[in-house]
Amino acid sequence: MKKIAFILVLITVVSTILTVNIFAAKIPLRVVVNGSRINFPDAQPFIDENGRTQVPVRFVSEALGADVGWDGKTKTVTIEQGRNKITLVVGKSEYTVNGKTMEMDTTVLLLEDRTFVPVRFVSEGLGANVEWNASIRTVYITTGGAVPTPSPEEGEIRYYDGIAFNPATDVDEFGRMTIEKSQEFLLKMADQLAFVKENGKYYIIGEYPEIPEEFEWSLGIGINLKSGGTRTFAPGTRVPGFDIPREGTFKKDTTGLIEINDVRGIGIVIAVRNKEIKEYLGVLEIAYLMEGTLGDGTTRRANFIPETAKNQRIPYTDTFNFEKMFQW
Incomplete structure (x- = not known):
């Protein structure tokens, strides 16, 4: 049509x-894994009060090739990818990566029956690189190679009636x-x-x-x-x-x-x-x-x-x- x-x-x-x-x-925020944008059909990612991007755990974890487990009694999330294993508990800042106890500056959240996790800590726990591009509100996650963020030679920012426009990032x-x-x-x-x-x-x-x-x-x-x-x-x-x-x-x-x-x-x-x-x-x-x-x-x-x-x-x-x- x-x-x-x-x-x-x-x-x-x-x-x-x-x-x-x-x-x-x-x-909305965007999450891109290895060059592909992740679609969130219902619950959407957001930035919490500690300035961390929280995402529904299952979608990003599965995009990284990991399996997600959930224990409703203890409110524990388990993310496994090959030899890597991450364990997180709702409301806790402590989590474990391959048995080693780590500390986050925020907590895992349970909102409307969806478990949200800080995307940086989970992704890095699985060995991925994470970068945040504030200008286009996008989290880039890569499991190898360079993070695909725009460099100056990829596109020059121009302004149209006060609106910034970069052909490298603002055109599909x-x-x-x-x-x-x-x-x-x-x-x-x-x-x-x-x-x-x-x-x-x-x-x-x-x-x-x-x-x-x-x-x-x-x-x-x-x-x-x-x-x-x-x-x-x-x-x-x-x-x-x-x-x-x-x-x-x-x-x-x-x-x-x-x-x-x-x-x-x-x-x-x-x-x-x-x-x-x-x-x-x-x-x-x-x-x-x-x-x-x-x-x-x-x-x-x-x-x-x-x-x-x-x-x-x-x-x-x-x-x-x-x-x-x-x-x-």
Whole structure:
């Protein structure tokens, strides 16, 4: 399916159904083992109060080729890999590596039936190298050779409207902007988009942030009407009067195109895509009701939807400035 078609379908869904669950969140931590990112289907890694990255024990241990055992009575975790054996106890800072007692500066945690362990101590106990890259919130674990962190010659950091961008780390092997970096640009764009009233007229105004030259913006705005149907504003649309630019600054007069008293809600979808392959890894979806409420009793939602896991939305509702954007 073409991406622009996908965007327009999403706008219609957002504008007419608007049934997404939203809670506040921030860009997640990443754990990469031997060059492959570890997926955590439910419980996610986090940084504890001691500044240590805690991860669900089973996923990382198995990625390192280790077997995990659990004794519920003593709350003891056993991790075995060949001749290596690590034993940890929930709530304890002491642990053993091949029978030798060691001390951590944090403890093993049990949260919602998931055992979390400090990834550095476990990985190093199995003989792996561990490195933390704070700029991209990523833990790199390798079982041999150099840790795959970017060096200056691998990519020079550039800045676009204050957003740091490194081609070596912020673009995947297919030329798509990474999920984490996409979120930064999309939230910046959303902050520069608004629906305003001036001298009795209603406008959509926007200013596209600067982005790397190999990428372009994709924007779709759906106006859902009480009388039925949706009016869609988008770059390249063939509907007379509803076309908006793809770059620069714009101020779209909606006079004669929509009747403000007939507007029920607004749905917006924003993406940053590679110009050549027209691909992206996720979209920012925003929904706002001027009349009525959503299924959960709210009137507004905003979330980032990863292209590879559309059911795992990254929400921003509690931190998003709806009042600044929607002034009609």
